Amino acid sequence: MMPLLASAQDAVDCRTEATQRIGAPVVNLRIDNDTFGGRDQDQGYSNGLQVTLVSPNLVDYTDDPCLPSIARRLNRYMDALYADAFEQQNMVVTLGHAIYTPTDPVPVALIEDDRPYAGALLVGLGYNARHGDRLRTSLLRVGVVGPAALGGKVQSEWHRIVDADRFRGWDNQLRNEPVFQYIHERMRRWPGSASRDRGVWDAIGHAGFSVGNFATYANTGIEFRLGLRLPDDFGSTPVRPAGENTAPRIVFDNRWNGHLFVTSDARWVLRDITLDGNTFRDSHSVDKRAFVADVGYGVAVTRGRWKLAFARYHRTREFERQRERPVYGSFTIGRQF
Template identity: 30%
Template sequence: MGRSGPAACGQTVAYGLAVGVALAATVQAAKADPLQDPYGTWTLQAENDAVSTLKGTSDQYYTSGLRFGWTSGTNNQPPAISNLNSFIWGPGTQRIAIGLQQLIFTPRQTQVSQPAPGDRPYAGVLLATVNLISDTDVTRSVAGIQAGVLGSYAGGYQVQNGFHSLISDTPNRGWSHQLPNQPILEIDAGRTWRLPLITRYGISADVLPEVSGEAGDFRTYAQIGGTVRIGQGLDSDFGTPRITPGLDGTDAYKATRPFVWYAFAGADGQAVAYDATLQGSTFRSGEPHVSKIWDVGEFEGGAAVLWHGFRLSYTQTWQTNEFQNSKALFNFGSVALSAKF
């Protein structure tokens, strides 16, 4: 039977004060500036269904992602960019990140010249990206824009079958049926929180809740998820990078000890309103398409190390069905190497 009267009231007040103090402490911590970092960061990242701790799926669905990017040091942007970052996110330690990325999508059956109805269409996407990053001690906020092209101008056929020729592998035969060219324009935004959990014997654990989303004529979706990490030097970054969608800690980091390491596991859910690589061009009808599934889940795990200005990370991702009749728990791996100069 529950308590009533002054004792219960006192407990309620005490609990409310404790919550208020905790929230005040969090707000105060968020106002503190993180460590400054004068060096830019260069990153090369590859995601592939054959780069996997599990048996590779050999060119299926999201089969390849390549990304090259540069992230600035802290607080050295031109005034116009700095003012825009402050307008979007408020006070924080600022960076700007620019990059170029290519994504390749294929059906499950790649050795037929006419892709089967109901299978994922062939598609290539080439995007230039610009992101504004704002950090506090406990948050990382990102807002940006992506512009490029979907279709043959993205070079998916040339990259995939050119690589197959280089390694004497069989070319994929259905690229003549890839989605036609269309321009791409996207906006994106997200925030990650870094919340310490426990430290024992020099080993720490934390959790990284995240919300993000994109809108445009490539993908429109909202995402929520989180990552749990265990290791040393967890305050050096906000998790490992991903070619979105997915839980993305970005390329920005600043090592807080000579050798940083951590292992992690996470999950996210995406509410997908639109995906041009599944549903076909924004401007045309009658082209290859499949029926998308609006709710997509991902599970991931991996590890990262930071040493002498370098960061190397590996992420294994398992993904639920993106469209009707697709294979469940499709998996792919992601490798990212960053260096500061």
């Protein structure tokens, strides 16, 4: 998180105010892979990697010394994305890479009845605003889909290292296209006293939408958690683009704590470039299904400033004639500084 500090003087000012702040900077690393879902699952959403930086609680998005000067200047033009006057405000930076492939790795020719090959590389800038047991988050992601995202090269090199089958149809992948996505979600946690009592169970509901040529949809869902001294955050399931942007925890505990979780998310999808194909050029595409749902379950462990989570997700079929329902896993490691 040190690169977020603009200068030595800013670092001193930030540390001077630290005792008056809630939360601390967070770094999360998330790895998604369908091989975590079981044998013969190297298909669909095949692999994902995302690094997320969450700032400490900010007094102001444009003048706070805990943000570098370039971020403060940028935030003067991004005021439509964030809200002021909340008890906790955080800025979020993400860098993510994703790979999508059909089921059969062998054919070099186009597989017309299966999803397109696609790689995506996106950077994101988001804002959290927390008030008690409510959180709102807005995230703007921009990037590229196509050969420039290096999906084929990344997958081929990884499969060479682990001695896995090489996918041979990357010449049929989506063409280069700049993409953007604006995401907004609202979250609510029950019971309302959980942030103070740290009880043995809670439920976290979410609802939101996404707009952009990368993906356009409306979504809603809920997560249930059961365990020992639940963390004071907004969930353990980061696979939604807005799901990983939860505000830093307020309460730390140097003991080992753990909980189980079950989560769901349902989406009404109007556009998904990885299924619908390129927006402005001819490309391979499939007939996507309008309604898609995920159900996931897993375990999360926290100790002090560290948090580990592993989950397995089952998704409904995303397009017509899809052979199998997607199953994949996700591993996240995070630390507050």
